Amino acid sequence: MSIVKRRESLMPTWASDLLDTSRFFSPRLFDLGTDPFSIDFSSRVPSANINETEKEYRIELAVPGMEKDDFKVAIDNGVLYVSSEKEEDREEAEKNYTRREYSFSEFRRSFSLPENCLEDKIKAKYENGILNLILPKKEVSIIKPASEIPVL
Helix, strand or coil, X not given: CCCCCCCCCHHHHHHHHHHCHHHCXXXXXXXXXXXXXXXXXXXXXXXXXXXXXXXXXXXXXXXXXXXXXXXXXXXXXXXXXXXEEEEEEEXXXXXXXXXXXXXXXXXXXXXXXXXXXXXXXXXXEEECCEEEEEEEECCCCCCCCCCCCCCC
């Protein structure tokens, strides 16, 4: 047995669908209390670029607006963890009003380390909105293929 919901008129549904801007626009766009051009990074995970060279792996995380003390980089059981928490408190006092804003942003990312990575030599540097992680590789000796020695 199925229940079928019957519409009495197509016009109200069509009109409400047409005028429903939440499908096309962010609700923040019509909120006059916020700046529509501000970007909220409080719940976003930063983008990462991972590059490999002969000597190292490089991970670049795009995290603008932070400071180097905002980051925590740790290794546990072959996994590299990068996290950040930042809390901001701004107050603007004018003659007729006081405006006080709080913001809190955080993120956590993890990367499984390859077996040929030197965990104790990993370096992190924050510069121009990019967190650079350098993961040096172990020197691997090249194993020569087996060869047959002729018996004389």
